[in-house]
Amino acid sequence: MGFPDRIERTLEVAHPPSAVWAAITTAEGLAAWFGQEAEIDLRPGGAARLAWEGGHVAELRVERVEEPSVFGFTWRVDSMPEDDPRRTYVEFTLEPTAAGTRLRVVETGFAQLPDDEYRKGFDSHTEGWGRELGELVAYLDAA
Amino acid sequence: MPPETGPDLESVAEQVFIALADPTRRSILAALAAGGPATATDLADRLPITRQAIAKHLALLADVGLVTAEPGERRRVRFRLRSAPMQAAQQFLAALARDWDGPLEALTGYLDRTAPRGEGR
Numbered sequence: 001m002g003f004p005d006r007i008e009r010t011l012e013v014a015h016p017p018s019a020v021w022a023a024i025t026t027a028e029g030l031a032a033w034f035g036q037e038a039e040i041d042l043r044p045g046g047a048a049r050l051a052w053e054g055g056h057v058a059e060l061r062v063e064r065v066e067e068p069s070v071f072g073f074t075w076r077v078d079s080m081p082e083d084d085p086r087r088t089y090v091e092f093t094l095e096p097t098a099a100g101t102r103l104r105v106v107e108t109g110f111a112q113l114p115d116d117e118y119r120k121g122f123d124s125h126t127e128g129w130g131r132e133l134g135e136l137v138a139y140l141d142a143a
Numbered sequence: 144m145p146p147e148t149g150p151d152l153e154s155v156a157e158q159v160f161i162a163l164a165d166p167t168r169r170s171i172l173a174a175l176a177a178g179g180p181a182t183a184t185d186l187a188d189r190l191p192i193t194r195q196a197i198a199k200h201l202a203l204l205a206d207v208g209l210v211t212a213e214p215g216e217r218r219r220v221r222f223r224l225r226s227a228p229m230q231a232a233q234q235f236l237a238a239l240a241r242d243w244d245g246p247l248e249a250l251t252g253y254l255d256r257t258a259p260r261g262e263g264r
Contacts, residue, residue: 003153004238009247015254023254032257033249077237086234105247110238111152 005111014100021068024092048073061087069094077110086112152231158207159232167192168200172209172224180223182215 013020023029030038035050041062042048048060064072072091080086088109095102162168170190175181178189183201187194201222204210208228215221 003156003235007238007241007243009243011247011251013251013254019254023250029253033253034246077234078240080230080233080237084230103247103250105243107241107243110234110241 003111005108007107007110008105010102010104012097012099012101013103017068017094017096017101020094020101020103021071025065025067025071063089064091074109088112152234155208155228155231156235159209159228162204162207162209163232165200167196168204171197171200171204175210175222175224180213180215180221182219182221184219186222 023033025040025042027038027040030040030048030050035058036053037051038049040046040048040060042065044063044065046062048062050058050060058075060073060075062071062073064070070091070093072089074087074089076082076084077086077088086109088107090105090107093104093106095104163172170192171186174186174189181189183194183198186192186197186201190197201210201212205212205222208225210222211225212220213223
């Protein structure tokens with residue numbers, strides 16, 4: 001089957017790295033092409049947020065900021081539960097070329113986490129649920 | 144290719160897809176998801192499938208790890224849905240569903256509208 005852990009795209013853009021950098025690291029730029037609304041605190045560990053019509057929201061954590069060549073962030077895997085710890089890492093690399101910029105986007109981590117760990121996380125969740133329901137029953141019984 | 148890609152995750156996802164390819168197994172899983180743990184007899188009452196067929200499918204689902212057997216009332220075995228393998232399959236689907244081509248096209252369009260051209264053009 002081939003589990004796709006890594007997604008990679010390279011494009012040649014006819015604009016200097018400074019323009020591409022602004023487009024991918026400022027709220028104004030991100031809101032123009034990525035989300036419909038964007039906020040960003042551009043520093044490692046800073047938070048960024050993208051929002052789309054219909055209420056879809058992506059929360060990003062900025063990981064690497066090396067102007068004007070590397071911008072990296074992590075975000076949750078779409079369709080995973082909110083409390084799922086798994087995040088993928090997205091890195092934009094900008095390289096000046098004669099014609100403008102070579103922009104590379106790499107997203108990794110779709111196949112992360114050893115089986116054991118995710119099983120452990122899962123089991124603690126189900127136990128948690130069982131316990132909570134048990135507590136609810138005990139509470140109702142007492143009332 | 145990358146070192147962190149576990150062979151386990153892939154085979155787990157593959158087994159989930161095989162399990163889900165069958166409509167009877169899908170309906171069994173859906174019944175367990177909707178109604179919680181149940182015995183083969185409970186499921187036979189709820190679904191238009193014989194108890195024997197349900198038992199056969201439950202055995203396969205247990206092999207794959209999508210359900211676990213646990214002791215129920217009157218020493219009947221109850222089956223409980225396990226979502227961990229689903230999460231592996233979901234992650235596979237998430238990778239396929241991730242769309243970078245659309246946003247990157249939009250990025251190029253945005254730069255063309257607003258940014259200065261590169262020196263070389």
